[in-house]
Amino acid sequence: MNFLSYPRPLADLITALSRLPGIGPKTAGRLAFYLLQEPEAAEALAQSIRAAKEEIRQCSLCCNFTDSDPCALCQSDQRDHSLLCVVEQPRDVAALEKTGEYKGLYHVLHGTLSPMEGIGPDQLRIKELLGRLEGVKEVVMAVNPTVEGETTALYLSRLLKPMGILVTRIAHGLPVGGDLEYADEVTIARALEGRRQL
Amino acid sequence: MSVYQADAIVIRSREYGESDRLLTLFSREQGKLQAIAKGVRKPKSRQRAGAQLFTYADYLLHKGHTLDTVNEASPRESFPHLWNDFERSLAATGMAELLDVATLPGQPHPELFTLTLTGFFLLEHYSPFLIQGAYALRLLHILGYHPRLENCAECGAKVEGSRIFFSPAAGGIVCSHCRGAYSGRWVAAGSLAFMRQLLYRDMDKLDRLRWNSSLRDEVLAATEFYCEQKFERRLRSWQMRNLGCGRESDYGSESDKQH
Numbered sequence: 513m514n515f516l517s518y519p520r521p522l523a524d525l526i527t528a529l530s531r532l533p534g535i536g537p538k539t540a541g542r543l544a545f546y547l548l549q550e551p552e553a554a555e556a557l558a559q560s561i562r563a564a565k566e567e568i569r570q571c572s573l574c575c576n577f578t579d580s581d582p583c584a585l586c587q588s589d590q591r592d593h594s595l596l597c598v599v600e601q602p603r604d605v606a607a608l609e610k611t612g613e614y615k616g617l618y619h620v621l622h623g624t625l626s627p628m629e630g631i632g633p634d635q636l637r638i639k640e641l642l643g644r645l646e647g648v649k650e651v652v653m654a655v656n657p658t659v660e661g662e663t664t665a666l667y668l669s670r671l672l673k674p675m676g677i678l679v680t681r682i683a684h685g686l687p688v689g690g691d692l693e694y695a696d697e698v699t700i701a702r703a704l705e706g707r708r709q710l
Numbered sequence: 711m712s713v714y715q716a717d718a719i720v721i722r723s724r725e726y727g728e729s730d731r732l733l734t735l736f737s738r739e740q741g742k743l744q745a746i747a748k749g750v751r752k753p754k755s756r757q758r759a760g761a762q763l764f765t766y767a768d769y770l771l772h773k774g775h776t777l778d779t780v781n782e783a784s785p786r787e788s789f790p791h792l793w794n795d796f797e798r799s800l801a802a803t804g805m806a807e808l809l810d811v812a813t814l815p816g817q818p819h820p821e822l823f824t825l826t827l828t829g830f831f832l833l834e835h836y837s838p839f840l841i842q843g844a845y846a847l848r849l850l851h852i853l854g855y856h857p858r859l860e861n862c863a864e865c866g867a868k869v870e871g872s873r874i875f876f877s878p879a880a881g882g883i884v885c886s887h888c889r890g891a892y893s894g895r896w897v898a899a900g901s902l903a904f905m906r907q908l909l910y911r912d913m914d915k916l917d918r919l920r921w922n923s924s925l926r927d928e929v930l931a932a933t934e935f936y937c938e939q940k941f942e943r944r945l946r947s948w949q950m951r952n953l954g955c956g957r958e959s960d961y962g963s964e965s966d967k968q969h
Contacts, residue, residue: 533727627800628807628946630946658723659799666794666799687753689754696759696788697788697790698790
């Protein structure tokens, strides 16, 4: 989109907003004009972005985003420190915490192995994971059920099993409210593998 | 034609936007093409299975201005063995990346499609890196980049010696007289003989071949070198094969029974 007709600061704002995920040039333009018309909202947004940028960092233990190091979850006495759940992204921690079912600690990899994209073990937080296994009895792989996620889980289990740690994988199967008719063969096969006695 | 069908394999699948995936498909009729599979990262999506890497499916696609969209995907084969085994997944990734690098969109190669499908099926029982090497050499053959492995690529003379000069620029092995200014690398005669077997032996008889780790490393390195020089692109997944190479001994015919 041609922003040349706009004053330079406004054109720069639209360009910056359009770099955000899921925001195209048209939406960026709409947001920019809204921010100009609502100076208080603009000021609050600018302060929040600055505060997040300055105060949020990665926890030295779990590599999740935090404002205190170690993060509240890693410091908590209420959590089971012998149980570690490996996830791909910080937002996966929030998804698991929402269930209220898991009482252990987390470790965020910040991605998955993707040889085709050139992402190997060095680009992930695997070294940090291997450095915090003292006292850990079980590692739960909660990576996404994609080829890359599975490859990462297999790679990690190969590293962890020789250390005598129990490596488990969260169950795969049909989503709640899903339809068996539309499920693929891998999902149905996994769902059958993971069947439970009623 | 705004809607069309494609019998295709997913050779690349990348996250795109909030919940979409950008797929690179290799189809029997149209060759390589790109399409967006919308909403497939949501758990209730019906097209989710058709958007996974290595899936072979029937696609109904809608032609768009810049990118086509997946309207329907009916998976024919999901290759579960490529999900459950690290080395097999790595080998399939190497094959898919090479196919992506070596082909241009919109150019049909039915023979290459069949070769890829056969390779993915054979990965279930055969040594993964053996299939990867054989696949790469056969892909080169189909696309007209067949490396000369018998005689000098320049003069046709018989080339002898325990180590032979192998040059992608010359198109294969070269004798000492023709070597001149060609760039290349020295490869053991035994490795070249093994590459000939990978190229000419029936695909379903490849499991009779035996190799050790040093032979495997040299054959794969020479093949990777040749492909990278020919297609002028780095093969990133091939450079990561060492992550899994430690377990190649597990894939001999005897231990195959375990998998």
